[in-house]
Amino acid sequence: MTGFSDRVEQVSISGIREVFEAAGDDAINLGLGQPDFPTPEHARQAAVEAIEAGEADAYTSNKGTRELREAISAKHERDNDLSVDPADVIATAGGSEALHLALEAHVDAGEEVLIPDPGFVAYDALTRLAGGEPVPVALREDLTLDPGAVEDAITEDTAAFVVNSPGNPTGAVQSEEDVREFARIADEHDVLCLSDEVYEHIVFEGDHHSPMEFAESDNVVVVNACSKTYSMTGWRLGWVAASERRIERMLRVHQYAQACASAPAQFAAEAALAGPQEPVEEMVAAFEERRDVLLDGFADMGIDCPTPKGAFYAMPEVPDGWVDEVIDRGVVVVPGEAFGDHGAGHARISYATDLETLKEAIEVMRGATEAIR
């Protein structure tokens, strides 16, 4: 009998794509989860040179080239004050594969994974594909994840909880105090903290912290990627960093599902991580300026929006019918419920678009808001 697995039948194609497809070709797209900046030239060039020299034709080591893993290790030292052995890193096909490895390697059938609600769509789907059961944890009013709510939701079936700071779809950044709490919870309850740090560099206020800085046990797996930081979404290059025993288990999945991350992308990522970081600073400054313009726009419209402190998303509270009205008027935004039941009544606005276009979109949103009031 050819049938489909129960696991795959529980997952559907992300609702976000459907919104894009429903909008016309000349719609302004504030739905995209990718920076509108080019990949830094030195990163592109490193891939071109490796290709031309014939160095990127073959499989690399399953974990990724030694040089890339050394660059990732140096990045953790430089940015996170963390000592990560290059042997304790696996280069993956983006943060997405990194999340997949972590969940496949740590979640048994029927085990629970606590995920932020609203939260990035892959947490629910990848948990189900691993045979686990996602348990949504409602965010606080300010759209951060409450460590107390995580701790309360832990049962004897909990395998892991996901922390994502800065967050998608919220733009929220967890405080250092919260992050310390997440580390304590992972230690004390002996559950895995899966820390998705793909937006770590896109922070406007406060500092990014990783639970790995504070945990005493090895119960933290860090997921990261070049995708957002270096505007490299198309290159598909991310990584997991964890203890030796966890990396060994995740490698069992990666080795058979992926063999290794794309070799040209590994060369580009090494250059991006080790090279000049000014392009990142310029991008973050541009995002901050756009965020401020967007927040002013919402304030003028009388729409409440918690101030996003990172990433490039805002998640205002919107009146009934607002999302449809905005989309009908030619601006694509994503309804909050695409990210979980507690996203209802909100919309996710990505401001990864140039300032002029953003201002145009704000006027459309203003018109839509007036029309439905």
Ligand SMILES: Cc1ncc(COP(=O)(O)O)c(C=O)c1O
């Ligand atoms: C929170 C979060 N984690 C992981 C990813 C996956 O990133 P990648 O493109 O590196 O697979 C995304 C992409 O949107 C994301 O928003």
